[in-house]
Amino acid sequence: MTRPPRLLWVISFHHACNDGTLMALVALIPILKVDLGLSYYDVGLLGFGLLVTVVVQFLVGRYADRVFSRFLLEAGAIMMGTSFLLLLMVDTFAGLFTVVILMRIGAAFYHPVGTSWITREYSGKYLETALGVQSGVGNFGVIVALGTSGFLGEAFDWKAPCILWAGMNFAAVLAGLLLIKEHQIQTKIPEKTLAPRSMGTLSKMWLLVIPIIAGGALYQVTSYFGPVNLTRFGWSAGSADLVFALWIGVGTVTSYYFGAMSHRYGKYRLLAAGYIASAVAVVLLAVTNEYYLVAPVLLVYGAFLFMTYPALFSMTTEATHPGERGTAFGILFGFQLGGGATVVYLCGIVADAFDNPSYALLIVSLLAVASVGVSIRLWKQNGRATR
Secondary structure (H helix, E strand, O other): OOOOHHHHHHHHHHHHHHHHHHHHHHHOHHHHHHHOOOOHHHHHHHHHOHHHHHHHHHHHHHHHHHOOOOHHHHHHHHHHHHHHHHHHHOOOHHHHHHHHHHHHHHHOOHHHHHHHHHHHHOOHHHHHHHHHHHHHHHHHHHHHHHHHHHHHHHHOOOOHHHHHHHHHHHHHHHHHHHHOOHHHOOOOOOOOOOOOOHHHHHHOOHHHHHHHHHHHHHHHHHHHHHHHHHHOOOOOHHHHHHHHHHHHHHHHHHHHOHHHHHHHHOHHHHHHHHHHHHHHHHHHHHHOOOHHHHHHHHHHHHHHHHHHHHHHHHHHHHHOOHHHHHHHHHHHHHHHHHHHHHHHHHHHHHHHHHOOOHHHHHHHHHHHHHHHHHHHHHHHHHHHHHO
């Protein structure tokens, strides 16, 4: 790559710690549901806390477009690590929800800062490769969290993963401070730069809104209700988390190769294929619980869904100017997380009413179907020119 790879890997490590910490909490939900007596409504309400991230990351993105600071990543990681230390003292849902809100505030920093930073540092033909790497490393953090948190919680105590991920976030802070030097950073924001108009930026990416919301909803609903659904049929929390780690594991591999696959097949085709596979997969997950069926469905689901994220990042980058990338990615992740949070909350209400989390998976399949239509339109509009 034309830029030193160290910067990309440090930013990506922050991504792994950020998303891994969020997933560690999700992976513990089957255990917390029993230990703290959570209802399906409570589970949905925890997901609804993502709306805090939506608001804060939009503000962070606007700020980063006017006054760029590499220390914003460290600020977010410190809040994430601190929230997981505070989680050690929680013994009620009210306490859990309060700490989750602090964690959501800390989580709001990475995506508008880290992702937009990468698009500014790694432009041109290396952009899609860099976006694929940061997505893949972030997914790797999620795999580790999902594959180990349930087992650690069962083997020791649900607080054990909290200590692990608090330490990981503080390690990310040290890595950023020690390994990234000012002379390695090309991104500079001129003094007194006016923040771009949010509606102007949104108008450039409005057609992406439905796929963005669907991507967030598919990820959140599958993460929150997929493992819980399997535990109804005798799966342990650790086993349920582990099989869903396969889903993210194969997604990590395809994310790393997104750049090459995009050049060969085109990102618009990959986006459409991703939502077709996702729509079919979540319906199958709602109606089956046998390992020999669940595992292959998750492998195919992960392979296609996780390619949609760098595809959407690349499309957003193409549609916007470098000076508005912080705002653009703040909007993107606002819709992704806000839409996902709203859908998770509504799914929690429905699942609680029927006492069956499989309904959540059926509901989110409708969003995937809608995104297929939008993706095909995008491909017809742009795909023939850019593959």
